[in-house]
Amino acid sequence: xxxxxxxxxxxxxxxxxxxxxxxxxxxxxxxxxxxxxxxxxxxxxxxxxxxxxxxxxxxxxxxxxxxxxxxxxxxxxxxxxxxxxxxxxxxxxxxxxxxxxxxxxxxxxxxxxxxxxxxxxxxxxxxxxxxxxxxxxxxxxxxxxxxxxxxxxxxxxxxxxxxxxxxxxxxxxxxxxxxxxxxxxxxxxxxxxxxxxxxxxxxxxxxxxxxxxxxxxxxxxxxxxxxxxxxxxxxxxxxxxxxxxxxxxxxxxxxxxxxxxxxxxxxxxxxxxxxxxxxxxxxxxxxxxxxxxxxxxxxxxxxxxxxxxxxxxxxxxxxx
Amino acid sequence: xxxxxxxxxxxxxxxxxxxxxxxxxxxxxxxxxxxxxxxxxxxxxxxxxxxxxxxxxxxxxxxxxxxxxxxxxxxxxxxxxxxxxxxxxxxxxxxxxxxxxxxxxxxxxxxxxxxxxxxxxxxxxxxxxxxxxxxxxxxxxxxxxxxxxxxxxxxxxxxxxxxxxxxxxxxxxxxxxxxxxxxxxxxxxxxxxxxxxxxxxxxxxxxxxxxxxxxxxxxxxxxxxxxxxxxxxxxxxxxxxxxxxxxxxxxxxxxxxxxxxxxxxxxxxxxxxxxxxxxxxxxxxxxxxxxxxxxxxxxxxxxxxxxxxxxxxxxxxxxxxxxxxxxx
Numbered sequence: 001x002x003x004x005x006x007x008x009x010x011x012x013x014x015x016x017x018x019x020x021x022x023x024x025x026x027x028x029x030x031x032x033x034x035x036x037x038x039x040x041x042x043x044x045x046x047x048x049x050x051x052x053x054x055x056x057x058x059x060x061x062x063x064x065x066x067x068x069x070x071x072x073x074x075x076x077x078x079x080x081x082x083x084x085x086x087x088x089x090x091x092x093x094x095x096x097x098x099x100x101x102x103x104x105x106x107x108x109x110x111x112x113x114x115x116x117x118x119x120x121x122x123x124x125x126x127x128x129x130x131x132x133x134x135x136x137x138x139x140x141x142x143x144x145x146x147x148x149x150x151x152x153x154x155x156x157x158x159x160x161x162x163x164x165x166x167x168x169x170x171x172x173x174x175x176x177x178x179x180x181x182x183x184x185x186x187x188x189x190x191x192x193x194x195x196x197x198x199x200x201x202x203x204x205x206x207x208x209x210x211x212x213x214x215x216x217x218x219x220x221x222x223x224x225x226x227x228x229x230x231x232x233x234x235x236x237x238x239x240x241x242x243x244x245x246x247x248x249x250x251x252x253x254x255x256x257x258x259x260x261x262x263x264x265x266x267x268x269x270x271x272x273x274x275x276x277x278x279x280x281x282x283x284x285x286x287x288x289x290x291x292x293x294x295x296x297x298x299x300x301x302x303x304x305x306x307x308x309x310x311x312x313x314x315x316x317x318x319x320x
Numbered sequence: 321x322x323x324x325x326x327x328x329x330x331x332x333x334x335x336x337x338x339x340x341x342x343x344x345x346x347x348x349x350x351x352x353x354x355x356x357x358x359x360x361x362x363x364x365x366x367x368x369x370x371x372x373x374x375x376x377x378x379x380x381x382x383x384x385x386x387x388x389x390x391x392x393x394x395x396x397x398x399x400x401x402x403x404x405x406x407x408x409x410x411x412x413x414x415x416x417x418x419x420x421x422x423x424x425x426x427x428x429x430x431x432x433x434x435x436x437x438x439x440x441x442x443x444x445x446x447x448x449x450x451x452x453x454x455x456x457x458x459x460x461x462x463x464x465x466x467x468x469x470x471x472x473x474x475x476x477x478x479x480x481x482x483x484x485x486x487x488x489x490x491x492x493x494x495x496x497x498x499x500x501x502x503x504x505x506x507x508x509x510x511x512x513x514x515x516x517x518x519x520x521x522x523x524x525x526x527x528x529x530x531x532x533x534x535x536x537x538x539x540x541x542x543x544x545x546x547x548x549x550x551x552x553x554x555x556x557x558x559x560x561x562x563x564x565x566x567x568x569x570x571x572x573x574x575x576x577x578x579x580x581x582x583x584x585x586x587x588x589x590x591x592x593x594x595x596x597x598x599x600x601x602x603x604x605x606x607x608x609x610x611x612x613x614x615x616x617x618x619x620x621x622x623x624x625x626x627x628x629x630x631x632x633x634x635x636x637x638x639x640x641x642x643x644x645x646x647x648x
Contacts (some may be wrong), residue, residue, distance in 0.1 A: 150588075153576070155477065155500045160382045161581065168585045178477040178576060179502040180532025185594040214537060220538055258475065261483060266498045267472075272506045305557030313641060 003036070004029050004050040012057045014254060016158040019197050019233070020107060020131040023064045026054060027071065027096045034092055048315050055312075059245040060206050060271050062235040065311060067103065071095055072314040080318060106285035108228040111135035114193065114228050114283040115143055115275050122190040125150040125182070125218075128208035129159040130195025132228040141170055149174045150185055154208055155166065156254035156268040179210050185222040196229035196282075200238040203276035203291025203300055205229075206246070209269045215219045215278035224280040227291075234298050236306035241255035246271050321372045323379065324359040327352045331392035334390065335383035336406060342519070343429070343453075345460070347382045347422050347552050349426035353397045354418035357411050366407045373414060375399055378587020386567050388520045392554040392623065396421045397624040421554075428552040428606035433457030436515065436550055436604040437465060444512040447472040447540075451481040451488075452529035454550035458604065459515060460492045471496040472507055476530060478575040504536050508543040518551035518603075521562040523619060525612030527551070528568070531590050537599035549595075549612070552602045556615060558623040562630060568592050 007029045010016050016025050030047055037043035051068065058064065071092075079091045114136045118124070124147050126133050140147055149172050154160035164176045177185060192214055198206040205211070205227050215225045235244060249268040252258040258266070276291035286297055298306060330352040333339045339348045356376040362368050377394040384390050400417035401410050436458030439445065444462075446469055446590040448455050463469055471489055473496055476482035482498060499507060514536060527533065527549050540547045557566060573587030575580075582645040597612035606617060619627070 024553045052574075152502075153477065155475075155502055161577065164585050165581075173586075175588045176576065177588050178531070179500070180477060180530075180535060181588070181590055181593070183538060184531055184590050185588070209500070210508055213502060213539060216538060216542060217535060218503060227613040255475065257480060258483070258498075264483075264486065264498050265496065267503070267507070268500050269506045271502050272503070295462075 002046070004033055004046060005053075008050070008053045008057060008085055011054065017129045017157060018131040018195070019058075019061045019063050019161045020103065020230070022058055022061050023067050023103065023232070024100060025098060026051075026064050026068055029253065030068075030071070031089075031092050031096050034085070034089050037085065040083060040088060043085065043088070044315065044318060048312065051311060051315065055317070059247060060197045062244070063232040065230055065309060066100060066232045069309045069311040069314060071099060072311055072318070076314060076318055096099060103230065103232065106232070107132050107135050108139075109285040110228050110230055110283050111139040113288055114226060115139040115145070117226065117281075117283070117288070118147060118191060119146070120145045120146060121186055123148040123150070125152075125185065125189045125192045125214065126163070126194055127152040127160055127179075127210055128154045128157075128195065129163040130228065132195045132230065133193055134163065136193060136228060137167055137170060137172060141172075146170060150189065151176055152179045152182060152210060152214070153177070154210060155179060156249060156270065158208070158254075158256060179213075182214050183217045183220075186217045186223060189218070189221070189223050191224040192218045192223060194225070194227055196227050196233050197230055197271055198235050198244050199227070199282065199294055200235055200244065200273075201231050201295050202238070203282070203294045205274045205282070205291070206244050206271050207274065209272045212272040212274040212278070215274045219278045225278060227279055229281045229282060229284060230288055231297055231301055234294060234301065236298055236302040236309060238293075239298060239306055240308070244273075246273070321362045321368070323376055324355060327356045327359070327376060328379070330355075331380050332381050334380070342387065342389040342555060343425055343552065345384065345387055346393035347425050349390050349393040350397060350418040350421040351426075352380055353377065353394065356413050357414035357418070360411065361620045364407045366405065366410050369407055369410050370402060373398065374434065378517065379490070386557075386569070389552075389554045390556045390557065391450070392556070393421055395558060395623050395626045396554075399623065402625075402629075403409065419504045422604065425554060428554075429454055429457050431606035432550050432552065432604050433461035435606075435609055436548065437462035437467070438515060439546075439548060439602070439604070439609065440467060440469065442467050443469075445470045445472065445510050447474070447507070447511045448485055449474045449482070449516045449533055450476045451484040452550060454552060454604075455517045455616055456485060456488055458548070458550050459489065459494060460487055463492060463494050469494060472499050472511065473497070473537070474499055474501050474532065476532065477501055481530070501532050505539045505542075506544060508539045511540070511545050514540045514545060514547045516549055518549050518555050519592055520566050521549070521551050521556045521603060521615050522566060523616055524560075525555070525600065525603070527595045527600060527603070527612070528566045528592050529595065531593045534593040534595040534599070537595045541599045546601045547599055548602055548604055553605050553607055553618050553622050556618050556622065558619055558627050561616065561619055561627055562634070566594070568594075569647040
């Protein structure tokens with residue numbers, strides 16, 4: 001099995017979950033594909049297969065789509081005519097490291113802005129495993145703010161346990177709860193913070209399944225919900241009414257504890273959509289905005305009307 | 321007064337959870353009271369007999385202080401003894417009351433199924449949580465009547481009781497899909513009705529049930545999906561009429577994660593949560609389908625006599641103490 005196939009497996013099994021990490025992994029893998037290829041056409045062919053696989057496993061990861069598209073467009077403009085594999089590798093290397101730096105810096109901006117809205121002693125609730133949310137906690141630590149954190153287990157996948165452990169290691173008092181217990185604990189919570197997989201033009205947030213339930217319970221309890229997301233997560237496609245596709249698993253592969261019961265008819269969605277009315281603000285690297293104002297940022301970033309993005313068609317143009 | 325060994329044995333079985341499940345505990349306690357009445361060997365005096373039965377009830381009640389069904393079973397029988405009458409009449413009443421409780425408890429589930437199935441309609445998609453035999457009785461009865469239904473059963477972490485419901489419905493021939501607890505809002509737009517059970521129903525119509533129930537009720541409310549609770553009348557808590565709060569047990573973290581995983585973090589594992597009456601369309605009891613806020617009606621019908629007695633006692637206690645005087 002090729003390395004990139006192994007990477008797809010890791011993403012599919014949620015070993016790499018955070019969409020920012022999925023993006024980093026995609027960039028690194030593309031570079032690796034080029035480094036290991038014997039010729040340019042093999043590199044391009046493997047890249048296409050890898051990206052096709054990635055977008056079918058994680059159709060929701062708008063960030064990966066946006067960042068990979070910008071990488072490929074950049075390559076097309078700078079080196080599209082070259083047939084030297086070495087030139088491609090050098091150019092790709094430079095662009096991957098600059099994109100990675102750019103994303104990290106945006107993430108830190110989001111964390112810094114987010115931390116301003118959180119007071120020492122606040123009780124936060126979060127779910128899943130978001131790299132951006134983790135950056136927020138690092139920032140809070142740096143600012144010497146101590147907060148109390150509830151983390152949901154976040155099934156299917158259960159990656160909330162990993163986040164809870166990491167926050168515990170950062171010396172935050174953490175309590176892990178089952179996904180069902182969200183409303184039970186909501187009365188003790190001051191602020192809900194979650195990451196995002198994708199943000200639609202109307203400000204709706206696609207994130208790990210369960211997020212919309214948490215936001216609903218927060219809304220009911222008049223607890224504020226903050227979504228932390230770099231602007232790479234805005235989906236220009238949704239301006240054209242394109243829906244973000246939400247994958248639903250029909251097996252127990254991400255539901256540990258159920259495997260031993262054999263053949264069960266399950267339906268385990270991986271993501272859900274939180275409507276803008278249940279979100280107080282979206283904290284982005286371009287500022288803290290109301291979900292309904294996301295459209296302004298989309299316009300600023302992608303122009304108006306935004307151009308449609310399809311990384312695979314860009315890639316195909318590169319073949320020639 | 322000596323208490324028969326068999327009665328003590330039943331108390332022990334309830335204490336050690338050899339007998340469990342709200343319905344079974346309640347029936348075991350009623351049966352123990354019946355035995356106690358039959359085996360009574362003391363003075364043939366009405367007052368002595370009442371005192372004896374009360375002490376038996378106290379022993380049985382102490383085995384599971386927070387089990388509403390157990391206490392209701394004891395209340396049901398005691399409240400029917402404590403009326404004017406001869407010794408013989410009293411023994412007879414005790415035995416009859418215990419038998420009546422056991423019969424009605426057994427019939428309750430079937431009756432709830434019959435009444436509740438009237439609330440479902442052909443083609444409905446029903447969502448259920450945890451494993452409630454009363455709630456499943458509603459679904460299975462509707463299915464037996466030929467209604468085409470589809471069911472979503474939540475897995476119900478941490479103990480996966482949803483799997484028992486899943487298996488039970490599957491065996492009954494009802495098409496059923498298991499979903500993670502976090503996916504409830506995702507699927508709610510496909511759901512027509514939610515049917516769940518109850519651990520306890522309080523005086524104001526709030527329902528204490530498996531953790532997650534209130535979150536489902538909230539999501540149903542948001543989506544304007546009907547939310548029904550199937551609960552036998554012995555799940556209604558008279559103590560809450562007197563202002564007592566329902567105790568919510570927090571269970572050990574081992575149920576959620578293996579010990580080696582949670583060493584570095586705290587796990588909180590509440591067993592139940594409370595669904596406010598605003599989110600409940602109706603409570604299906606064996607006596608009828610009631611709006612949740614009419615819970616007090618069921619409580620007064622079933623336990624009125626003993627409640628009145630306790631209220632009187634509280635009032636007398638207050639009059640005896642010094643504080644009211646100081647306040648007056």
